[in-house]
Amino acid sequence: MRLDWGNPDRPNSYIGRSVPRPNAARLVEGRGRYVDDIVLPRMLHVAFVRSPHAHARILRIATDEAQSAKGVRRVFTGADLCDVCSPWVAVLAHLKGIKSAPQHPIAVERATWTGEPVAAVVAETRAAAEDGAALVDVDYEVLPAVVDMETALDPATPLIHPDLGDNLTFQRLHEKGDVDAIFSAASHVVEATFRTGRHTGVCLEPRSILAEWNPGERQLTVYHSTQAPHMMQSVLAKHLDLPESRVRVICGDVGGSYGIKVHVYPDEVATAAIARVMGRPIKFIADRTESFATDIHARDHRITGRIAVDENGKILAIDIDDLTGIGPYSVYPRTSAIEGNQVVNLCGGPYDFQTYRAQTTVVLQNKTPTCQYRAVGHPIACAVTEGLVDMAAEKVGLDPVEMRRRNLIADDAYPYTSAAGMKFEALSHHRSLEKLVALMDYKGLRAEQAQLRERGVYRGIGIASFIELTNPSPFMYGIGGARISAQDGCTVRMDPDGSVVALSGVTEQGQGTEAILAQIVAEAVGVEVGEVRIITGDTQTTPYGGGTWASRGAGIGGEAALQAGLALRANILEVAGAMLQAKADTLDIRAGRIVDSNGGIERMDLAELGRIVYFRGDTLPRELSREMVATRHYITSEYAFAFTNGVQASWLEVDVETGFVKLLKHWCVEDCGRIINPMLVDEQIRGGIVQGIGGALYEECLYDGDGQLLNANMADYLVPMAAEMPDMVVGHVETPTAESALGAKGAGEAGTAGAPGAVMNGINDALRPLGARLTEMPFTPERVLRALGKLTK
Amino acid sequence: MKATRVGYWRADSVEAALGALRSAAGSAQLLAGGQSLVASLNLRLADETNLIDINGLTELEGVSDEGDRIRVGALTRHRTLETAPLVASSAPALAEAAVLIAHAAIRTRGTLGGSLAYADPAAELPACMVALEADIVARSADDRRRIPAESFFEGLFQTALAEDEMIEAVEVPKAGPLERQVVLELARRSGDYAMVGLVLRADVEGHALARSRIAYFGLGAVPVLARGAMSALEAGDLDAAVAALAQDLDPPSDLHASAEYRLHLAGVLLRRAVARARAEGGST
Numbered sequence A: 001m002r003l004d005w006g007n008p009d010r011p012n013s014y015i016g017r018s019v020p021r022p023n024a025a026r027l028v029e030g031r032g033r034y035v036d037d038i039v040l041p042r043m044l045h046v047a048f049v050r051s052p053h054a055h056a057r058i059l060r061i062a063t064d065e066a067q068s069a070k071g072v073r074r075v076f077t078g079a080d081l082c083d084v085c086s087p088w089v090a091v092l093a094h095l096k097g098i099k100s101a102p103q104h105p106i107a108v109e110r111a112t113w114t115g116e117p118v119a120a121v122v123a124e125t126r127a128a129a130e131d132g133a134a135l136v137d138v139d140y141e142v143l144p145a146v147v148d149m150e151t152a153l154d155p156a157t158p159l160i161h162p163d164l165g166d167n168l169t170f171q172r173l174h175e176k177g178d179v180d181a182i183f184s185a186a187s188h189v190v191e192a193t194f195r196t197g198r199h200t201g202v203c204l205e206p207r208s209i210l211a212e213w214n215p216g217e218r219q220l221t222v223y224h225s226t227q228a229p230h231m232m233q234s235v236l237a238k239h240l241d242l243p244e245s246r247v248r249v250i251c252g253d254v255g256g257s258y259g260i261k262v263h264v265y266p267d268e269v270a271t272a273a274i275a276r277v278m279g280r281p282i283k284f285i286a287d288r289t290e291s292f293a294t295d296i297h298a299r300d301h302r303i304t305g306r307i308a309v310d311e312n313g314k315i316l317a318i319d320i321d322d323l324t325g326i327g328p329y330s331v332y333p334r335t336s337a338i339e340g341n342q343v344v345n346l347c348g349g350p351y352d353f354q355t356y357r358a359q360t361t362v363v364l365q366n367k368t369p370t371c372q373y374r375a376v377g378h379p380i381a382c383a384v385t386e387g388l389v390d391m392a393a394e395k396v397g398l399d400p401v402e403m404r405r406r407n408l409i410a411d412d413a414y415p416y417t418s419a420a421g422m423k424f425e426a427l428s429h430h431r432s433l434e435k436l437v438a439l440m441d442y443k444g445l446r447a448e449q450a451q452l453r454e455r456g457v458y459r460g461i462g463i464a465s466f467i468e469l470t471n472p473s474p475f476m477y478g479i480g481g482a483r484i485s486a487q488d489g490c491t492v493r494m495d496p497d498g499s500v501v502a503l504s505g506v507t508e509q510g511q512g513t514e515a516i517l518a519q520i521v522a523e524a525v526g527v528e529v530g531e532v533r534i535i536t537g538d539t540q541t542t543p544y545g546g547g548t549w550a551s552r553g554a555g556i557g558g559e560a561a562l563q564a565g566l567a568l569r570a571n572i573l574e575v576a577g578a579m580l581q582a583k584a585d586t587l588d589i590r591a592g593r594i595v596d597s598n599g600g601i602e603r604m605d606l607a608e609l610g611r612i613v614y615f616r617g618d619t620l621p622r623e624l625s626r627e628m629v630a631t632r633h634y635i636t637s638e639y640a641f642a643f644t645n646g647v648q649a650s651w652l653e654v655d656v657e658t659g660f661v662k663l664l665k666h667w668c669v670e671d672c673g674r675i676i677n678p679m680l681v682d683e684q685i686r687g688g689i690v691q692g693i694g695g696a697l698y699e700e701c702l703y704d705g706d707g708q709l710l711n712a713n714m715a716d717y718l719v720p721m722a723a724e725m726p727d728m729v730v731g732h733v734e735t736p737t738a739e740s741a742l743g744a745k746g747a748g749e750a751g752t753a754g755a756p757g758a759v760m761n762g763i764n765d766a767l768r769p770l771g772a773r774l775t776e777m778p779f780t781p782e783r784v785l786r787a788l789g790k791l792t793k
Numbered sequence B: 001m002k003a004t005r006v007g008y009w010r011a012d013s014v015e016a017a018l019g020a021l022r023s024a025a026g027s028a029q030l031l032a033g034g035q036s037l038v039a040s041l042n043l044r045l046a047d048e049t050n051l052i053d054i055n056g057l058t059e060l061e062g063v064s065d066e067g068d069r070i071r072v073g074a075l076t077r078h079r080t081l082e083t084a085p086l087v088a089s090s091a092p093a094l095a096e097a098a099v100l101i102a103h104a105a106i107r108t109r110g111t112l113g114g115s116l117a118y119a120d121p122a123a124e125l126p127a128c129m130v131a132l133e134a135d136i137v138a139r140s141a142d143d144r145r146r147i148p149a150e151s152f153f154e155g156l157f158q159t160a161l162a163e164d165e166m167i168e169a170v171e172v173p174k175a176g177p178l179e180r181q182v183v184l185e186l187a188r189r190s191g192d193y194a195m196v197g198l199v200l201r202a203d204v205e206g207h208a209l210a211r212s213r214i215a216y217f218g219l220g221a222v223p224v225l226a227r228g229a230m231s232a233l234e235a236g237d238l239d240a241a242v243a244a245l246a247q248d249l250d251p252p253s254d255l256h257a258s259a260e261y262r263l264h265l266a267g268v269l270l271r272r273a274v275a276r277a278r279a280e281g282g283s284t
Ligand SMILES: Cc1cc2nc3c(=O)[nH]c(=O)nc-3n(C[C@H](O)[C@H](O)[C@H](O)COP(=O)(O)OP(=O)(O)OC[C@H]3O[C@@H](n4cnc5c(N)ncnc54)[C@H](O)[C@@H]3O)c2cc1C
Pocket: B029, B030, B031, B032, B033, B034, B035, B036, B037, B038, B039, B074, B075, B100, B101, B102, B103, B106, B109, B110, B111, B112, B113, B114, B115, B117, B118, B120, B122, B123, B124, B125, B161, B165, B166, B167, B168, B191, B192, B193, B194
């Protein structure tokens, strides 16, 4: 059966409507159940002693005093866990040449960043564990720290892992066409160096894990705030040497994740290992300070870019040199090379040109490890590309919108393979741009800008087109050897009262996945959305799946739910046909009732059907199949990724006396394919824009020359706050993917992808008459004033 | 991180609180709004201590008219400074400053006495006291003294209060008919402690500023009176006043701003404050 998408009045039409989330009331009433809310009998708490040095040899750890402190049950060092937990090395086979060192749950010989766990103290309460941790006495020999990524590969720089031979983790050069020839012949070439600030995704709920080893069942049950329960099941089984079937990962409510909670953290694995050793439930909840020092960081890049254009502003070639520092280890199991790899894959992405060179160099340093954070690599690639495109437009004398009109891939050019080798099924850059221009009244704003400039008010408009990688296939991780599922499944079941339960392998972390799954299932089966309950986040009960990352929940998990729901509907109709002595295909299910498809006359409600199936099966024909449950899985196969596209605009004012940037308004027109819930998509876009603005204006993990993190608190690390955020207008173009019946692509990262580039271009547009340009994020007021030449020291 | 262990005792009179403070001999602290103290306990930045909760002592709260001055009780919440008519008419800088402190929830608990005793160099209210020439009324079990604001703030988080003294109230001279008060600050996000801020008080007649006082916050260990700038303003020379800031101020460099940037902003704020005072004074 196919859904009649064109008809908004079709029966059970939940897909496409702003249905409120079913879990919202529970969460705002404070009745969520996060890991920290779970209390198990005999549970203990663990606190970690963390390295105060960026790089140090651990000479001796004296634990006696801690061991005998009040409430302390046991102290573990790295050596104590070596027998129960094997180290990991985060490499993937398809990232040619990538290397990293074995990483232990607790540092064994050397600590390699400030914050790395060096001992664990287990106690009756977290407070007692912290008191105990303060009594652990560690003798360190401080070693020189590698801090600056620019010099990480210099021969004089010490090696972080001597066994690796150098501090290089990964390097990739992609080249298409004769780049040098094009650059030397082009009418115009512009070049700039960009920096993106190292920052992190600050989750309201910190990383949390509660692990319980049941010796009777020989099973490890882990309550975990995570985005990928099945991946964690596999990782814990492997490194604790257990069968996968004996590890159960349960993920309840999650208070934000943004990619932070899709990685393997030493302290979390240590918690599980300790639970295994002690045979008691062990809880670890990161506090805010350790979150800043140990949650993955991201986006620490320096990018030099060049663009060649002809006299009409047509882009001929782009040349990118990216350098990124990732901390002392590639992060398990996704690796820390993906971000740089994405920069190579995504630069120039929206534009029609075929000569391209991009290199990424990924180096080690003694800072917090970096890895995938919301919109991995996208905000970097987008800002660099859009920065270069604006500079080229200025050089040629073109308006930024006109420059994009001339260069964006035509809407009828698909399928299209980009210069970086990315395959696009169908994008809508031009339609999106025209919609944006209309939404924002571009001409009107330009007029206003010109008027205000005469009065000494400097306002700017920044435009940023972007692409977003969503719905990844096994080409992202699976082919590299990681046990990370690109496929996802959904089981849909009708109970005797006619209500429906759906179990899904994708997860909910506050973004509303459960709401869209309920909508899809309700429409597919034919019941009211309130009759659908969703279960996610339990490796022992839900179908196997990848979880939630790379904007895959709606596109992959949603399609599985749709297919499972349709299958259940067919099963129900078959039973109904037998009961009503009608052909199944003359019947339909609408709002929980069996009706005649023609005319919609009600024949029977689902509760009655359920009563007969479950309690009076004797009255049904013996050979009748009565499966009130169906499971379907979905994986993409034609395209490695479902790319989406969009364009953002920022309207802002720069105070040229103080350097302060005031955001006045922000627009985004995006195309995520079929929209399942417009309200949730809009909120994803808005939240994503806010995080992008964070990177553009506020957020940066600041280190000193010794590798000390200086601002690991909410007073000094500035997250964007509501009062400074502009009004945001979100518009949509819908180009469904033809790969799935649902047609949904992802929308979770588009906002973050485009916002920093839009803000950067807006600032530079505002300052253009003053001859200033900024390319180093975050654009702090002081940096703005320095660019204006008002500070000299 | 779990909080430092503390003892807790709720005082039922000012006398009892002061008696307890004296007998604790340094091992106790007053708990007012808790918006600074509890945060530092939660971050284990403060040592184990005993808290003497003064929140029930209503006689320490409120604003009253004392003729040529107003008296503001130590337990007066920032929110009250924002809204009390007597503050708006007699010491408008306090109302303007209060709005700039943190967020509504914090202002509803945080107190004037707590802010002054804590003496954060970036706080608004200490600078207001210095600019407005207020007296801090300090009281111990057997004594009461008035400390001019200028000598109350002694160093980073340090005041002239003795171990057994509490702030009972402040007394602020009422603004005269020509007096204009301006509070301006620059913070990255609304509610953050300021990178740079100033409180300007002056009698404005036409273009001329007399009796002007300029106190900066966020620029040193204590609120800083910009004396050179004050006398230049007296002479009617705004450019000279801004230039004088280089001598008046010695701002620190930190994560949020360099000394050079802070000094630059101090000049920008001074021009803006003077422009506003003149505009409010009816001059153009
Ligand atoms: C997120 C946040 C942002 C903030 N931003 C700002 C800001 O921008 N500007 C600003 O000025 N402040 C800011 N604050 C601090 C706030 O203003 C506090 O309320 C104030 O600094 C302390 O007042 P309190 O009543 O909370 O004092 P407490 O926290 O209760 O006490 C602080 C100290 O003062 C002592 N004390 C309290 N009352 C007395 C008294 N009567 N006599 C003697 N000693 C006393 C205590 O013993 C303690 O040592 C912020 C606070 C937070 C949590």
